[in-house]
Amino acid sequence: MKKISTKISLFILIGIIISACNAEKRVPDGKQLLLSNQILVNGKKVNDEDVHNQLYQKPNSTLLGYRLRLNLYNLANLNPDSTYQAKFTNNPGKYERKAKWLSAKQVDRLGKSFWYHGIHDFLKKTGEPPVIIDTAKTTKSLSRLKYYYFNNGYFDVKTSYTQDTISEKRGKIKYAITTNKAYFLDSIKATISSPDLDSLYDDTKENALIKTGNQYKTADFTDEKNRLTTYFRNHGAYYFQPTSIIFDIDTIGKKNKANVNVNIGDYSYQYKDSTKTEKFKLYKISSVDIYTDYLPNTSKQNITDSITYENFNLYSREKLKYKPHAITDAIFITKGTVFADYKTVLTSRYLTNLKIFNPPSIQYEVDKKDTLNNSLIAKIYLTPRKKxxxxxxxxxxxxxxxxxxxxxxxxxxxxxxxxxxxxxxxxxxxxxxxxxxxxxxxxxxxxxxxxxxxxxxxxxxxxxxxxxxxxxxxxxxxxxxxxxxxxxxxxxxxxxxxxxxxxxxxxxxxxxxxxxxxxxxxxxxxxxNSPNYFNVYGSSYDALNEIAQIYNTNSSYFDDNNNLIIESGTRGFTNDVLAGNIGSLTPSDNDYQEVKSIEERRVRLTENDFILATNFSFSKTTKTDLADNDFYLFKTKIESAGSILSLISNATNQKRNENGNFQFFNLEYSEYIKTEFDYIKHWDLRHEKVLAVRSFFGIAIPFGNSDNIPFSRSYFSGGSNDNRAWQPYSLGPGRSGATNDFNEANMKIALSAEFRFKILGDLKGALFADAGNIWNVFDNVTDEKSTFNGFSSLKDIALGSGFGLRYDLNFFVVRFDFGFKTYNPADESGKKWFRDYNFGNSVLNFGINYPF
Structure with missing residues (x-):
């Protein structure tokens, strides 16, 4: 019965989708749905996204070629109120009958319910209305294409378009662009009225972004204007603005060439009712005044305390609450130096980073005491945050x-x-x-x-x-x-x-x-709670218990079900084996080595750890803000632990314990060196599509006082931010098959790639592949399956793939990922590829925000 109902539901769902597949459902008669735009430049088809972004009209979005959002919109009732009222207009008795058992008010409210109204609002909001070909918008698109190529040096560009009919209500637009030859920059000179700016220009013109021989591009002139403005303002030109620069372009008498004149006139400003001009001047800082407890929105500051410290003047309405150097150390604007914008930015960043002030206000005013009028007073207003x-x-x-x-x-x-x-x-x-x-x-x-x-x-x-x-x-x-x-x-x-x-x-x-x-x-x-070890690490207990039942020599170690008692039985049996009290088990036997291995892991995971480490970490990113989807992030870390303690122990001739190790406060300390490299790269593919990759390598090598790495410093594999086809701690080490609980090791390789795309509104999708594993290396683990033995061990890298759904709540992203085991190195059947590639063996991961 369950299977039948599932099939019926599936058929109903398919029927609903098919019924909405009439893409022209809401296309008016005489109009056409825009199916595609085609841009031909000099007779060749162009798919460049920057070019297509000039168009005012674009076809409805698709998901794997299907116009999902358009068809959802077509499912919606655009006038649900009228439809609901029409039910009763056509059948007046129906309203009276419903009102008898619901009340008239409830019947009216029913029309606003999700089933009658809300579902259609959702479909309209989530869906997308049909894009109808609009001649006016097509003409605008043509103009934008013309200006796009004009701004890239094609001054003689010709444009046209045609509208092709595919069917009665479907059409496409073809845009034809003939660029003709591009213009290139020829001579470049400058006319600058201010001698001070003229000298600065000579110092920086070698770094100009517009150069003879370059193809004309409007963006280069904008960038050059900003570059010059930044340079001038960082070298004293306080009043200089980008609008002061005018580029004169001369193409008269030139064949596909343009002469450029960089024209910088005088400084123009408003004085009372008239406009005045004067030469640009370079300003120096004559005084730096810091108001340490400024009250905004009031002109009465009532300064009662002040101090001059290393050419900084500090003022306070009350007794100064700060050591002067604590504030002046954050100030990069200094007396006697040339005005520079970048010093203002640095000062603002540093003061904000102190976290004891609100973002500061930094203002400049001309020093009236300077008869030459080329000095500025820097005034820094600080508003303290609550103590x-x-x-x-x-x-x-x-x-x-x-x-x-x-x-x-x-x-x-x-x-x-x-x-x-x-x-x-x-x-x-x-x-x-x-x-x-x-x-x-x-x-x-x-x-x-x-x-x-x-x-x-x-x-x-x-x-x-x-x-x-x-x-x-x-x-x-x-x-x-x-x-x-x-x-x-x-x-x-x-x-x-x-x-x-x-x-x-x-x-x-x-x-x-x-x-x-x-x-x-x-x-x-x-x-x-060390005695609880075998209750937690059940796989270790099962392995030890299986061996103990074979070599049952002491009945007190077992319960009524012939299982080892935790903790007395497990400890007693292990001690008997390792002490040689069980004659039938010798160090050359596999069972003896298995018991020894189980005990070594138990000791390592239950012993108290003391770590004294020194480390250095560095990160570099090109990400400028949260919306930046085209960036890279590189992080590295190196850590050394225990070396200082070993130096002290050796220098002071400390005695080693029975294990041959030094102790610190009667506790063996860990000694190792560890390094990590993490690289993340995102490519913005436009239209809310992002390709993200991540690579990670980490290794921790024990030496001296240790032959293994503490659990807290080791690596694991699997989980929502790692290889998503495996549960956390359930992958590796190597091809061992994760026989232990909470499997970990001291070396890790991880590689991931993820393609992210928009499905509907804030609902996003992703296709991903995760590769990697963990291994033991240079430690006391001898199991060949778990250890890294050179490049041949790279065949133990596991591969998981899958898909995910993400919902963006603005302040965080809720993520569900389905991972499938594509390549499982632990499978001994010989069929490692796609053996468990099905939903029954998939792993559902829940996470907050993106994995990388």
């Missing part, structure tokens, strides 16, 4: 550990805490969640929890006993962060405590570059 601010957030979360989580995070910020523009942030967090992967004998829904507190103290400078200005100048907006944190969590069943400490330096080498150097990054992980 104390409280914030709180409440979130629903999803991660690789928990299926659903509820978190509450209040925080308190204290600004200018030591009067040096420092900021102290105290934040706490509480999280409860549910995880189906967690050992949960009591079947509690909320079986995951985390509570923590963090202290972050930020200094807006490099906090060192010596000056770092020559290494990291203040134009890079440096800062120092000191952080302390504590968290206790119950997530994967071992109930951890996590202590962290950070002392780091941050700066911006360039506008979109960031750098961070952690002088110290300390982490201490303490496992509170």
């Amino acid at each position: 104390y601010s409280f914030q709180a957030s409440f979130d629903l979360t999803h991660s690789n550990i928990q299926d659903i989580g509820i978190s509450f995070s209040p925080s308190l910020s204290i600004r200018n805490i030591f009067n040096g523009a420092e900021t102290l942030e105290i934040s706490t967090r509480a999280n409860i969640g549910s995880s189906k992967d967690l050992a949960n004998p009591n079947n509690q829904f909320f079986n995951v929890s985390e509570y923590g507190v963090d202290f972050k103290l930020n200094f807006p400078r490099i906090f060192m006993p010596f000056s770092t200005e020559k290494i990291i100048p203040k134009s890079m907006i440096p800062s120092t962060l000191i952080g302390l944190g504590y968290a206790t969590q119950k997530n994967i069943g071992l109930d951890k405590e996590n202590f962290t400490g950070t002392f780091s330096y941050n700066w911006n080498p360039k506008r979109y570059n960031t750098a961070r150097f952690d002088l110290f990054n300390i982490q201490f992980v303490r496992n509170l």
Whole structure:
């Protein structure tokens, strides 16, 4: 019965779609639906998107060749109110009958319901009305095409169009463009009335964007105008504006060539009721005045305190609350220097970055004390933010550990805490969640929890006993962060405590570059519930239990069902095997090695970790804003842990423990070096289509005091932001088939590509492919399937592919991805390709925002 109803529903759905497939349904008689535009330039078809963007009318959008939005629009009733009322006009008794059991008011409201009205509003909003060929718009399109080619140097361009009829209500437009020969720039000279600007122009004309021999392009002249304006204003020309530059283009007597004259006249300004002109002058800064507690929207500032510090004048309505250097360090406009726009921008950025002021107002006025009138007073108005601010957030979360989580995070910020523009942030967090992967004998829904507190103290400078200005100048907006944190969590069943400490330096080498150097990054992980290990890592327990049932020598290790008791039975049996108390098991046996491997992993994942690391990270991006879909992002990081402690231990002749390792406060510390490279590239294909790729490589190599990497610093594969055809921690290492729970390793390769496109409105779609895996290398894992053994191991790279749906809610994107195992390196059947490529073995991933 279920199958029959499904088929009936499918046929109904197909019938609805077919009934709406009459694309000309809403095309008036005598009009035609625009099916396509064709642009022929000098007889050749052109598909360049910039050229097609000149057209006022474009055909209805399609999805895989189907006009989905047009047909949705055709499904809508454009006048649902009239249709609803007509039901009762044609049958008056029907309204009276309904009003008896619903009431007249409810009958009227029914006409506004989703079924009668809302569904049609949705179809109209989501759909797209038919694009009807409009002669007036076609003529406008032709004019825009003409100007497009004219602006690219084709001054003798000829244009025409024809309208071809495909059927009675369908047509297409053909645009014919004859460009003739392009014009090129010949001589370039400049006429500049101001001697000061004339000298500046001579200094920068070698960098001009308009040069002899270049094809004429209007955009080049606009860019050159902006370039000159920027250069002049960064070298003292305070009153200069782009409108002061006029390009005179002369083609008289020239064959496809144009002479250019850069004409810059005098400065023109309004004085009372008349217009005056004078030569442009270059200005210097005669004074920098800083108002530290400015009140906007009032002229009465009532200054009561002031101080002059290193040629800066600081004013305050009350007693000055800031150490002078805390503010002046952020000021790039200095007395005696030439006015420069870029210094204004840098000053504004730095002051905003202090986070103790609102974005500043920086104004200039001519210094009336200067008889030559070529000096400016820079006035910087600062409005302090509140010293104390409280914030709180409440979130629903999803991660690789928990299926659903509820978190509450209040925080308190204290600004200018030591009067040096420092900021102290105290934040706490509480999280409860549910995880189906967690050992949960009591079947509690909320079986995951985390509570923590963090202290972050930020200094807006490099906090060192010596000056770092020559290494990291203040134009890079440096800062120092000191952080302390504590968290206790119950997530994967071992109930951890996590202590962290950070002392780091941050700066911006360039506008979109960031750098961070952690002088110290300390982490201490303490496992509170180590005996619960085999309840969490069930695969390890199953493997150990299977071996124990073969070599059953001590009945006290087993329960009534002949299974090992956790923790006494698992510990006792393992100790007997490794101590050689089971005569039938010797180190040369595979079962002995299996037990040894299980125990080594248990020790590694349950031991307390102490990590003292130093790391450097760098990122560079060309992304300018959230709407930028054509950019790249490069991130790299290198981390060294334990080396300082080993140097101290060796220098002080510390004794090693029974494992041959040094200890710090009776705890073996981790020693390794780790590096990562992450590259993301997006291409904007226009029309809301984006191609995005990502490549990642990371490796952590243990040495000295360690033969493995701590769990918190290792890599895993799978999940909504990784290889989406596998669940988190369920891919790898290598071709081992993820035989353990929470599989991880110390080397990772990941490659992803995703094509994103618009479906309807804010609903987006994506086709993706994810490749990668994790491996063990240079550590104590000996399993050949799990280790990386050179280029031959690259055949273990897994491939997943699939499709996704995303809904843009403006402030974040809700994402659903269906991943299919395209190539599974762990499949021993010999058929690794497309063996599990079906919905039954697919993985549904839920995520917030895009994966990369």
